[in-house]
């Protein structure tokens with residue numbers, strides 16, 4: 001069947017019904033959603049107003065006041081049930097991700113697997129929200145550090161990980177005793193409706209098992225920037241985790257700090273890999289191909305800059321060009337496809353404009369053209385490999401499309417400097433079998449990114465590590481390691497169990 005003949009509206013309806021979303025949620029509104037797979041309209045949603053958003057936040061605050069009193073391991077039980085619902089719904093939700101975002105099947109499923117993984121992580125965490133006992137200088141005193149729930153956690157997410165980003169934040173926020181209010185991308189609200197329905201199913205089971213849980217523990221707000229801003233400006237939202245472009249973070253960050261709220265900013269990346277003389281070139285080829293072309297170049301961690309040592313340049317780059325020329329591009333729902341569509345026409349225009357700029361700066365472009373699949377309103381492209389004489393012009397910016405800028409290098413210290421000489425700092429990697437180069441890359445004088453890998457590409461992180469980046473990537477960390485601490489407030493407690501009142505630092509105040 002041709003792509004344009006696919007009835008994605010009907011399939012979306014079937015999936016949403018299976019996932020527990022009633023039809024009145026995605027018909028009869030003003031927010032039109034189309035599938036990038038063939039441009040079919042797949043839903044028209046009602047949007048929330050900024051006023052409704054404010055009311056929802058007040059209600060979420062009430063939910064927080066109750067939820068914070070529930071013991072953390074019991075809160076973990078809700079997240080365990082959510083994980084179970086996600087497991088049962090993996091196929092349907094993964095398929096819906098593929099339809100709404102255009103991800104290939106294994107990536108759509110992989111995104112849901114990531115949600116399951118973070119639920120598992122959060123359940124374990126619910127029994128490990130450890131504080132410290134700290135040595136005190138005063139006798140018969142005890143000093144400790146406690147972690148308490150924070151409040152309503154606002155979640156603003158980008159189109160390219162339409163559901164996983166919610167779970168990274170929500171699973172941790174919930175076990176930490178918070179309520180959440182989520183504003184997904186206006187390009188991907190249908191998968192958000194499905195996730196909300198799964199959450200509500202888990203909550204119902206939790207209530208049946210445990211007796212009670214507050215209403216409005218997790219709220220979904222459908223809308224654009226104005227709804228996001230209502231979340232950002234509301235005094236009862238002490239933390240907003242915002243994932244998206246650096247341009248969005250530049251607006252959201254200062255607005256949050258203006259009212260002394262916390263932020264987790266997960267913004268754009270401009271990720272690089274360094275290919276050294278001793279690199280295993282077969283492995284490198286696969287690592288580069290997945291990182292640069294996977295998800296049609298629409299991951300925050302997508303590989304965009306490739307520095308290849310002059311001694312291996314002529315061995316690797318022609319092989320890469322062959323891979324770029326032969327990679328299967330097309331219907332992401334079909335087995336065997338590796339590169340699906342761009343999200344929309346604007347993404348295609350941005351890509352073409354970056355390629356023009358690269359040509360003007362002396363770049364030699366291979367690929368990048370539109371691939372006609374008989375679906376006029378969908379935008380499929382051949383990934384572009386651009387040999388650049390230097391790191392200038394569009395190489396310094398993130399273009400959210402599959403463009404890989406390739407540059408030759410001679411000296412290791414110089415390439416480290418070039419690697420770090422862009423404003424973004426999300427992910428990075430080095431391919432080498434030289435232990436000194438590998439260790440230097442991950443050392444303090446190596447990559448300046450939040451993620452630095454050896455012998456694998458910069459994209460495709462696991463949930464166990466803290467995820468996020470430096471500089472214009474925003475500095476936030478979410479997901480694994482001790483990222484949970486951002487979702488709680490820390491209190492230092494000193495308890496005097498003696499009969500005297502010794503003051504710290506030997507201060508005397510005898511009245």
Ligand code: NAD
Pocket residue numbers: 156157158159160161183184185186223224225227228229232243244245246247248251252265266267268269299300301398400426468469473
């Ligand atoms: P975007 O910035 O256009 O939108 C992201 C979200 O922010 C949307 O929900 C949008 O409605 C909201 N938003 C925009 N302006 C806002 C404002 N002023 N106040 C409140 N909310 C606002 O990003 P996108 O096109 O959906 O996603 C692609 C971008 O996201 C890329 O730059 C990519 O690198 C980045 N991204 C980063 C990460 C990460 O973890 N670092 C992960 C995924 C995507």
